[in-house]
Amino acid sequence: MNKANVPIDKSNAVIRIKGLKKSFGDYHVLRGIDLDLYQGENLVVLGRSGTGKSVLIKIISGLLKLDEGQVDVLGHDINNITERELRELRVRIGFSFQNSALYDSMTVRKNLEFPLVRNKRNLTKGEVNTAVETVLDAVGLSQTINQMPSELSGGQRKRIGIARTLILNPEIMLYDEPTAGLDPITCIEINELINEVQERYNTSSIIITHDLTCAKQTGDRIAMLLDGQFQRQGTFDEVFDTNDERVKPFFDYNFIK
Numbered sequence: 001m002n003k004a005n006v007p008i009d010k011s012n013a014v015i016r017i018k019g020l021k022k023s024f025g026d027y028h029v030l031r032g033i034d035l036d037l038y039q040g041e042n043l044v045v046l047g048r049s050g051t052g053k054s055v056l057i058k059i060i061s062g063l064l065k066l067d068e069g070q071v072d073v074l075g076h077d078i079n080n081i082t083e084r085e086l087r088e089l090r091v092r093i094g095f096s097f098q099n100s101a102l103y104d105s106m107t108v109r110k111n112l113e114f115p116l117v118r119n120k121r122n123l124t125k126g127e128v129n130t131a132v133e134t135v136l137d138a139v140g141l142s143q144t145i146n147q148m149p150s151e152l153s154g155g156q157r158k159r160i161g162i163a164r165t166l167i168l169n170p171e172i173m174l175y176d177e178p179t180a181g182l183d184p185i186t187c188i189e190i191n192e193l194i195n196e197v198q199e200r201y202n203t204s205s206i207i208i209t210h211d212l213t214c215a216k217q218t219g220d221r222i223a224m225l226l227d228g229q230f231q232r233q234g235t236f237d238e239v240f241d242t243n244d245e246r247v248k249p250f251f252d253y254n255f256i257k
């Protein structure tokens with residue numbers, strides 16, 4: 001699969017992180033993170049379990065306080081922001097969680113309407129319907145509109161979860177292990193969807209994954225978290241062109257060498 005040729009604006013960082021540190025007691029998880037996410041870019045974050053990828057996402061979305069450093073998201077200093085500004089900022093960020101976080105007792109339509117009705121109260125019924133239909137078309141699942149989540153496959157649930165975040169037209173997408181638990185063909189379809197979202201919605205995304213096929217297919221740039229810092233950054237081939245024993249096993253395991 002060829003990655004879409006989406007223009008990336010390197011003069012415009014939608015997320016700018018400088019010298020970020022975060023510890024829990026004596027455990028120094030993030031030890032001086034520097035990272036920019038550029039407008040239009042898919043940035044893949046790799047790292048072993050427990051290296052702090054989720055902590056990083058939680059800090060970016062204001063769910064966790066940082067200890068030291070500077071984190072700017074869409075022009076807001078996340079450490080100096082009111083609760084109201086933070087709520088408004090979060091609407092501009094789409095989260096795709098591992099478990100898709102759908103409401104089991106609601107149809108696909110109701111699941112998609114929910115964030116819209118909660119965040120944009122003055123929409124007409126017709127506008128809500130159009131938004132639901134547009135976003136379902138974008139994820140290729142128009143036919144599921146009246147189904148319950150329990151009737152969908154894992155891959156379809158993942159798509160509906162992504163549709164539910166897209167319905168608010170986010171500027172930034174944060175994907176937490178988007179292909180975890182899916183079969184290889186569905187993984188490739190989700191990778192393609194991530195690229196379609198980048199193209200169609202003009203989003204800038206951080207994709208956390210252990211899946212190097214996902215990294216290779218979706219990432220314009222790869223950043224690898226090692227010992228609390230992004231010590232390797234670049235294209236997929238640049239990051240893995242190394243004999244570093246902290247890096248090589250990732251590649252060898254994923255591609256069975």
Ligand SMILES: Nc1ncnc2c1ncn2[C@@H]1O[C@H](COP(=O)(O)OP(=O)(O)OP(=O)(O)O)[C@@H](O)[C@H]1O
Pocket residue numbers: 024029047048049050051052053054055056
């Ligand atoms: N609220 C918290 N209180 C104490 N320790 C925490 C807290 N949140 C995270 N940690 C610790 O920080 C470390 C990094 O956790 P994090 O969930 O970010 O890892 P991760 O890189 O996302 O791992 P995985 O790939 O397994 O999801 C872990 O050792 C975890 O136990």
